[in-house]
Amino acid sequence: MKTAIFCRVSSKEQEETGYSLPAQEKFLREYADKQGLEVAKVFAVSESAAGKVQRKIFIEMVAYVRKHTIPTIIVETTDRLTRNFSDVPTIDLWITENEEHQVHLAKEGCILHNSSRSHEWFMWRVKVATAEYYVRLLSENVKKGQKEKLAQGWIPTKPPLGYKTVGETGHKIHVVDEGASKLVIKMFELYASGDYSIKKLATTMYEEGMRSPQGNRLAISRTHSLLRDPFYMGKIRWNNEISEGKHQPLISKELFDKVQNMLVSKTTPKYMKHDYLFKGLIRCAGCDGLITWELHRGHHYGHCNHYHDCTQETWVKEPETEEQLLDGFDSLRIK
16 A cells, blocks of 8 residues: 655754654654555655745645545654644545545554544644644744844844854854955945946946855845845844844945935836827817827827717827828918
């Protein structure tokens, strides 16, 4: 009988115990062997991945076992399979739609199937509830820690290009990266000169040696994002709120404000109103209604407004109309 394996390991668990995804997969493969099950596919997700990514892999796993009629799923514990009640109906439906379908909770010594007793179904939901509670509590603690870090004047995440993190866990601060900071300062100064577009600036800074943390060229969008970051003038922007930072600024507020004004002026489109020379003066030959003017594919055209019943469908470019009328003006004489 074939089975699918679903692995999940938190980044904290890997850091503190060294228990990695490969280690969990090895444990579950050994369990499958003991149960006489053939592993068809392994699905693995790290909790450092975004929530949408974790959810996507979970859905892919369920879709796979349905498509390939895999009757069993093996996980280490309940909280490895799911940590929120929104996934429970999906698992419940899969289990109950076929008598052969089973979920093996390897470390809990439990095999959940359609004929499982009521207390086993009850414990399944209790464990999901406990796992969801843990996730929500962890989220609250993370937010509390972030708020405290901000109150102390430090950003609760990695600093932007030009800074580096020093210190032990729980006492980390951000200091100037002497090499990268000079390039960041130059980036602001060059843009403030007015001689550079974002695209040209990104190219120039790449030639000067500016690189992403991965060693790549900065994208235009990333360059724009750096120019918008108040961190460089000593402020911290977090959840759309600005607070004072204790880190050393790289540029003055005056330079930062100048760059912001230039970014706005260069990204706000400017539209010039087009004045039609003979607007309200020319009438349609078919119905005597006024000709209306509009822009179409880069050209200005005149055509009947069709306020009256009219079969005239001709569109005439504005220069052609002007040429006809101006030719007629040559014969005019003021008496």
